[in-house]
Amino acid sequence: MxxxxxxxxxxxxxxxxxxxxxxxxxxxxxxxxxxxxxxxxxxxxxxxxxxxxxxxxxxxxxxxxxxxxxxxxxxxxxxxxxxxxxxxxxxxxxxxxxxxxxxxxxxxxxxxxxxxxxxxxxxxxxxxxxxxxxxxxxxxxxxxxxxxxxxxPGCYPTSIILPLVPLLKADLLEPSTIIANSMSGVSGAGKKADLSLIFCECNESARAYGVPKHRHLSEIEQELSIAAGEDVTISFIPHLIPVNAGIVTTTTATLKDGASAEAIGRVLDEVYGAMDFVRLLGEGSCPDTKNVTRTNFIDIGWTFDPRTNRVILMSAEDNLGKGxxxxxxxxxxxxxxxxxxxxxxxx
Amino acid sequence: MxxxxxxxxxxxxxxxxxxxxxxxxxxxxxxxxxxxxxxxxxxxxxxxxxxxxxxxxxxxxxxxxxxxxxxxxxxxxxxxxxxxxxxxxxxxxxxxxxxxxxxxxxxxxxxxxxxxxxxxxxxxxxxxxxxxxxxxxxxxxxxxxxxxxxxxPGCYPTSIILPLVPLLKADLLEPSTIIANSMSGVSGAGKKADLSLIFCECNESARAYGVPKHRHLSEIEQELSIAAGEDVTISFIPHLIPVNAGIVTTTTATLKDGASAEAIGRVLDEVYGAMDFVRLLGEGSCPDTKNVTRTNFIDIGWTFDPRTNRVILMSAEDNLGKGxxxxxxxxxxxxxxxxxxxxxxxx
Amino acid sequence: MxxxxxxxxxxxxxxxxxxxxxxxxxxxxxxxxxxxxxxxxxxxxxxxxxxxxxxxxxxxxxxxxxxxxxxxxxxxxxxxxxxxxxxxxxxxxxxxxxxxxxxxxxxxxxxxxxxxxxxxxxxxxxxxxxxxxxxxxxxxxxxxxxxxxxxxPGCYPTSIILPLVPLLKADLLEPSTIIANSMSGVSGAGKKADLSLIFCECNESARAYGVPKHRHLSEIEQELSIAAGEDVTISFIPHLIPVNAGIVTTTTATLKDGASAEAIGRVLDEVYGAMDFVRLLGEGSCPDTKNVTRTNFIDIGWTFDPRTNRVILMSAEDNLGKGxxxxxxxxxxxxxxxxxxxxxxxx
Amino acid sequence: MxxxxxxxxxxxxxxxxxxxxxxxxxxxxxxxxxxxxxxxxxxxxxxxxxxxxxxxxxxxxxxxxxxxxxxxxxxxxxxxxxxxxxxxxxxxxxxxxxxxxxxxxxxxxxxxxxxxxxxxxxxxxxxxxxxxxxxxxxxxxxxxxxxxxxxxPGCYPTSIILPLVPLLKADLLEPSTIIANSMSGVSGAGKKADLSLIFCECNESARAYGVPKHRHLSEIEQELSIAAGEDVTISFIPHLIPVNAGIVTTTTATLKDGASAEAIGRVLDEVYGAMDFVRLLGEGSCPDTKNVTRTNFIDIGWTFDPRTNRVILMSAEDNLGKGxxxxxxxxxxxxxxxxxxxxxxxx
CATH class of the missing domain: 3.40.50.720 (NAD(P)-binding Rossmann-like Domain)
Incomplete structure (x- = not known):
């Protein structure tokens, strides 16, 4: 060939x-x-x-x-x-x-x-x-x-958009309630001689940054809006953590009236079950960046909290790989x- | 003496x-x-x-x-x-x-x-x-x-309760919209010979756990309810990150109708400005765990997102210290x- | 096939x-x-x-x-x-x-x-x-x-034996002067629930262990003895450092009377220059574990110190890979x- | 006061x-x-x-x-x-x-x-x-x-000189056989925006550098020469490891004819036993940087290898503290x- x-x-x-x-x-x-x-x-x-x-x-x-x-x-x-x-x-x-x-x-x-x-x-x-x-x-x-x-796409958007798109298309989530918190490895900041990136400034450190309007918000909201069929505005808070590579994102959203928690798992499975690079860990499982680094996989777990009527979606990917x-x-x-x-x- | x-x-x-x-x-x-x-x-x-x-x-x-x-x-x-x-x-x-x-x-x-x-x-x-x-x-x-x-108090509760209490007392936030995402160092899991805690399982790894109903939720909601004067139910998602010590918590909540973003900073300053161990970083500043490890300080930053009408509260403390x-x-x-x-x- | x-x-x-x-x-x-x-x-x-x-x-x-x-x-x-x-x-x-x-x-x-x-x-x-x-x-x-x-072979022996064998065969080194100091990632200690291996005990830590008679000394000395054509006894000091994988070994030995520093590079090149998995970095270059992790390569650098008449051999490999x-x-x-x-x- | x-x-x-x-x-x-x-x-x-x-x-x-x-x-x-x-x-x-x-x-x-x-x-x-x-x-x-x-003094010199001085003064070691291998945290390289010091270049990495003639050799040899009463030339190989702070040094030297291994421990104890900031761990114990970070202590362990007639001295200190x-x-x-x-x- x-x-x-x-x-x-x-x-x-x-x-x-x-x-x-x-x-x-x-x-x-x-x-x-x-x-x-x-x-x-x-x-x-x-x-x-x-x-x-x-x-x-x-x-x-x-x-x-x-x-x-x-x-x-x-x-x-x-x-x-x-x-x-x-x-x-x-x-x-x-x-x-x-x-x-x-x-x-x-x-x-x-x-x-x-x-x-x-x-x-x-x-x-x-x-x-x-x-x-x-x-x-x-x-x-x-x-x-x-x-x-x-x-x-960017690394943060991939980790946020993929779990949400099928659920928004299936009309299961209230778009205005979406909040995404991401933790990224330091390679996401690029290879540059910046004092804030040197080892002793990043090691044994964790911090949010880029709030409330990180640049990647624009593409995230664009893609979620397309999926939802309406304008979607979300909160997105990125954090820097001391790993070389990997992003873990936790996204919460309120279930729409009439939507069932069971539908979450079912829809994800229908859409992604057979796809090569999306791995569904199932309800209650939390993805770990160490299982996806240096791969093209995104791992997705989820749980539903009946106390708050919120779905918690968790995804992990390599920011330099799938991201x-x-x-x-x-x-x-x-x-x-x-x-x-x-x-x-x-x- | x-x-x-x-x-x-x-x-x-x-x-x-x-x-x-x-x-x-x-x-x-x-x-x-x-x-x-x-x-x-x-x-x-x-x-x-x-x-x-x-x-x-x-x-x-x-x-x-x-x-x-x-x-x-x-x-x-x-x-x-x-x-x-x-x-x-x-x-x-x-x-x-x-x-x-x-x-x-x-x-x-x-x-x-x-x-x-x-x-x-x-x-x-x-x-x-x-x-x-x-x-x-x-x-x-x-x-x-x-x-x-x-x-x-526990380490997670301290990092979540302290930023919220003055704002709930001042009636600035919608209690039902509170969502807290925390990232904790591994010492929070205790000193025990557990396979999931050994170095190679935690290093170069980040993951959520304990969702949706971590035990510490109970004391968090108790204290927030007292502050708000009503029953408060929140979402709380803890994560494990590869640092020895330190917690950074990011909490989002919707501003109440009629409340102003300016009031957030003002109230925090009135309540905590003179306190020995609470350090207010001011609007737009993000606390970093490395500034609080091995101290009794909790550092608090915040920002307001007019696009979503949400306040983003960020706090950092040492889980073994102030926590x-x-x-x-x-x-x-x-x-x-x-x-x-x-x-x-x-x- | x-x-x-x-x-x-x-x-x-x-x-x-x-x-x-x-x-x-x-x-x-x-x-x-x-x-x-x-x-x-x-x-x-x-x-x-x-x-x-x-x-x-x-x-x-x-x-x-x-x-x-x-x-x-x-x-x-x-x-x-x-x-x-x-x-x-x-x-x-x-x-x-x-x-x-x-x-x-x-x-x-x-x-x-x-x-x-x-x-x-x-x-x-x-x-x-x-x-x-x-x-x-x-x-x-x-x-x-x-x-x-x-x-x-074991991980330490590979990193020590490979740089030395050609030089001993060529009769360039005094066998009795060989001293090897190795630093290994924690995965070398195996996947076991041992308190000394949990994250907070290994992170931000470095220590020697297993001195003076680590088990792997036996196979190291056996192979060096075969190469030298005489019984070789060496000092070997392993250290544990907070990385998941990788070993870097620094070995010093005195040049034999009449042997020249130039011969070191020449012999290494003759023996290993064309081999698939040995990479010679040349005189004065120091190998870094991060270039060999998850590969089968061993990187070898060396230098000669005329002040002490000693050769310094440095090698890096993945303890789970080439090791x-x-x-x-x-x-x-x-x-x-x-x-x-x-x-x-x-x- | x-x-x-x-x-x-x-x-x-x-x-x-x-x-x-x-x-x-x-x-x-x-x-x-x-x-x-x-x-x-x-x-x-x-x-x-x-x-x-x-x-x-x-x-x-x-x-x-x-x-x-x-x-x-x-x-x-x-x-x-x-x-x-x-x-x-x-x-x-x-x-x-x-x-x-x-x-x-x-x-x-x-x-x-x-x-x-x-x-x-x-x-x-x-x-x-x-x-x-x-x-x-x-x-x-x-x-x-x-x-x-x-x-x-510099950080490396302190960790090398302190264990050796009493033993050289007591005429127990062959000065020409001294070889010191040190591993240092990244803060030792200073706070500067250097590409080789950014997180992803140092994390999951270990490497020697500065061989064979690091600048600190000059003060090390000066002080060892004074202690020995003769010119001393040694080998010193520094390494960079991914910790914020801490140095662990392993020094080997051949025992002089007629000197006994027991004298090593005895001399160290006589000289340092009562000193405030030197902690002798005793024969066979290996110091760990995590016990000395953010202190002024230097921890010293040692062992003797009768197979090679060499003493192995190990020391740990905080490169920013005692160093x-x-x-x-x-x-x-x-x-x-x-x-x-x-x-x-x-x-």
Missing amino acids: KRIKTAIVGASGYTGQELLRLLLLHPHVELVAATSRQEEGRALSAVFPRFSKVDGADLPFMLPDPDAIAATGAEVAFLALPHGVAAEIARALLERGLKVIDLSADFRLRSAATYEEFYGHPHPAPDLLEEAVYGLPEVRGEAIAAARLVAS AGSQAVQSLNLIFGLEPTAGLQFV | KRIKTAIVGASGYTGQELLRLLLLHPHVELVAATSRQEEGRALSAVFPRFSKVDGADLPFMLPDPDAIAATGAEVAFLALPHGVAAEIARALLERGLKVIDLSADFRLRSAATYEEFYGHPHPAPDLLEEAVYGLPEVRGEAIAAARLVAS AGSQAVQSLNLIFGLEPTAGLQFV | KRIKTAIVGASGYTGQELLRLLLLHPHVELVAATSRQEEGRALSAVFPRFSKVDGADLPFMLPDPDAIAATGAEVAFLALPHGVAAEIARALLERGLKVIDLSADFRLRSAATYEEFYGHPHPAPDLLEEAVYGLPEVRGEAIAAARLVAS AGSQAVQSLNLIFGLEPTAGLQFV | KRIKTAIVGASGYTGQELLRLLLLHPHVELVAATSRQEEGRALSAVFPRFSKVDGADLPFMLPDPDAIAATGAEVAFLALPHGVAAEIARALLERGLKVIDLSADFRLRSAATYEEFYGHPHPAPDLLEEAVYGLPEVRGEAIAAARLVAS AGSQAVQSLNLIFGLEPTAGLQFV
Whole structure:
């Protein structure tokens, strides 16, 4: 089988490194380009000693030049760039005939106005928003398969949206009562020399941040609104905890009048029971990040509290895996008609 | 100044160890007894190498025999025992004229029926419930000062109750909308050889547990109901995160009609601004456990989200400090008329 | 290609779990049996939620009965059992025609007397010692390929022996000056409910242990003696540090008269430069455990100190990977004539 | 009792923060000045939320101006500055009549040539070297008490020198055989925004660094040479491990001909048995960093290996405590004739 020639643009951060790991191992992918301004000319394996003696890791980093990327024959490019920067190179690569799977926030919102509200500057490529597909494979698999431009979701949104969507679609929850508390590993903050991220500032520490209006709220509310068929506004409180990777999210919502607790489990099972990367732990079980790190799984548990009439949904995923890199690879598999689990069968 | 002769019953766990640390250093306390069945006859410093060459730590552990404890001349005893066990020895010590500061759950609830509902067995000493004072010094300082039997609060309840009480008293919050998510260090689970607590099971892991009806809910709801003047039922979701000590709690609640966000900060400031161990970080600031570990401080931050009309309250404390040991010492200071900060001025 | 029917005996500990992970993913292996007395009848995925929805993980645990294992058609069995227990089942499986790759210490020593000296009881199967091959593929590849019984080395020995063997063979080091200091992650202590292993006892802690005569010294000295052609006695000091997995070992030795520092790098390069799983970082580079966790690589760096005439050798490996599970799979690949990297190409 | 007016120059790093903690709590100290260029004008408690509501922590940071410091009436200044910078301000403060306790490396070496060899630039104040006293209170208590300028030792040197000095003085060890392996917490690397220090790069990682000629070797060898009465050259290999604070050091050395293992324990006991801050764990016991963090203790264990004729010395200390801040306070107590344990009786 012919391998898909693939590029990673912005491969020197934590998400980029995870994409490298996944694509170097993917049986149907040939990594033909990886870009990094700082590391240009150095082999992947020189920059990341972890990849030394790994097949394909002698590839040198190149500059993020669209023509040069296209010249490698790449059919698809993953973008692991800051928001605002990704849009421009996405357009350039699309114009050169590549498919683009963008892991930044640039194409996740349908509304350029919402983008400007949450990100503080005008959208850099509003004309592409209509075409972009929000890349949650469990929710929008068909659209992803047909897409030229996929906006792969953020880590927090994935952990919040997936448990809620089937329940909102089934009209079981009061949308206005949704409150999500997430705890994320430090890799979610990116690989940057920031004093607040050094070991002694994060170890033996836990704290909320980004309240009350974290940027990812915008895509969360967009997707929940679509599922609910009405505008949904929620509370979202992210926290930083001292683990390298992993997110655990606890979401509470009030059951609608007439909805039964039993329906929660039934609907989740109907929608996700047969899906490859969603694991339902069942009522009363609490997911643990350690079971999902370095995988593409999201584990979901739930319970109902009759005292408050609230459902408690709990999910765990790897913020660099299902929350970033491996979820983007899931989209690649859909776009190119590969087995859904190709390159993602690690545990 | 005469030192207060003090005993610790059940001094070999994490809470007991923290009490040892605090009382060995307390300038107005003489530690005359520390009990442990397993360690009987061994010096504190032999069991806890950390206390080697510390003044007073050559005291040998004794059996938890009430007569023997009374014979040491102890005027007050701290109980760091499992619930169900503490009540009996509390009674015996009270009968022998000691004051008792109990860190178990045995005397925290006013209702024996609620105790049985949450703890699964009949209350072991229901006749003492009326006399016991729930030992939150910031809320019940006068009663504690006059008490013979103090029920020192649990770690989760302290972190949830303190931020809420002034706001409920001021009628600013809708009690039925309160949802508390807490993240606790592993020492909160106690010092026991449990497979789920070994390093590799907790490190690089985060998970909810004990949903939806954790035992501490009972005392939380009791205290919030008193503050609100009505029955309060809340959602409480505890999580375990890989730190030794510390709890961070995020509580959301809807503002009552007519209440203003400004009132939140004002009320907190009026009530807590001058208190020794509550530190208000101000609007928009998020407390971090690393600033409170090994202290008796609770740090409180808050923010208001006009999009949802919800207040977000965030608190951080040391689960073994303000959440257990040092808070109990605060009660000791009140009972014996000491400076409120005596023995608690560490940072 | 026909898959090799494979069994894991003792699959519920950390090493067993790592073997499960590797063998479930191995392209040329079919896992037909996994044993655990405690978990008998439960599916692998039920015991280890990490393996849920992983192909092959619905296999139920069975009892470690040799006849039952043989009845599955298994051609080879990995033993992840305590020393003393492994020998008996190894014999039974050999008698039933299986190859055995034993990860315990039972067959690592050539001398039953040395075994008794270090392990405190007579060897349980001394007649099998002559046949057993010490399973260090980089040192004894040919013998492993022909073996019926492989004694897969311990984690500390691998990290100490591999850097030293070529240098001792080349007569560059004074054997009597060898001192090895190792730091190991907590998983090396096994999955057991031991108070000294709980999170709060290991986190924010570092300590030596097992001095001066750790059991693994016996196999280390045996292998170094073979390489040196003379009896070698060394100092070995293991330490426990708060990471889940990984060992870093620092070994010092005095250069022999007439030996040159340049020869160190040259010899290492000649012997290991082309090997799949040894990565030479070069002079002056220090290996980091985080680059080798969950891989079969051992990273080796070195430096020479002219002030003391000592070579400093540094190695890093995953104690559950190259130090246990994946190294054992390397032996499987040799025995069955597979690609050396089959099933081991993860990063 | 009059409090000693004290200044901290360079109080915004980890060592500075530890000094702040210690001096704010010291019963005989009044903190009158703390300097930081970046934080000038901000209160200590604003920069370090941990010190909020702590007595004395409303002091604002000032610029490190010698005249301004002297104008506060300070009698003594602690310098927690980078090497090369400390010397100049030390001289200026000495000229203004202050005592100086310098925690940098600037005055630790007796030889300006050795300083230049190890630190790469000429010594900034060679005329002060003769006067400076190497501030190891257990070794040089009398000289410290009479000193105007104390060079407080580094963290690694303290952990290596203290166990060795009595044994070298007693002529029990072969100096040329000394090899020290140390593992340090990340705070030892300082509080700086360095990519190699961010959480995800240090967590789940262990690595050697700085081989073979770490800067601290110079002061270690100087002090060991004085104790041995001959030039001593050793091997020293530092490692970084993922804990906030703490150093554990393992030192091996060959016993001299005619020396007995029993003498090791006897000599250590004679010299250190009655000292306040050295705790001898006895033969066969291994010190653990978790017992010494946030204290001024150094714990020492040892064992003898008759197979190799080597002594294994193990020590544990807090790199910010006995290895930096609290050891400097020990010198303060000596200089001003206070109780040796004043302000250091925490556990």
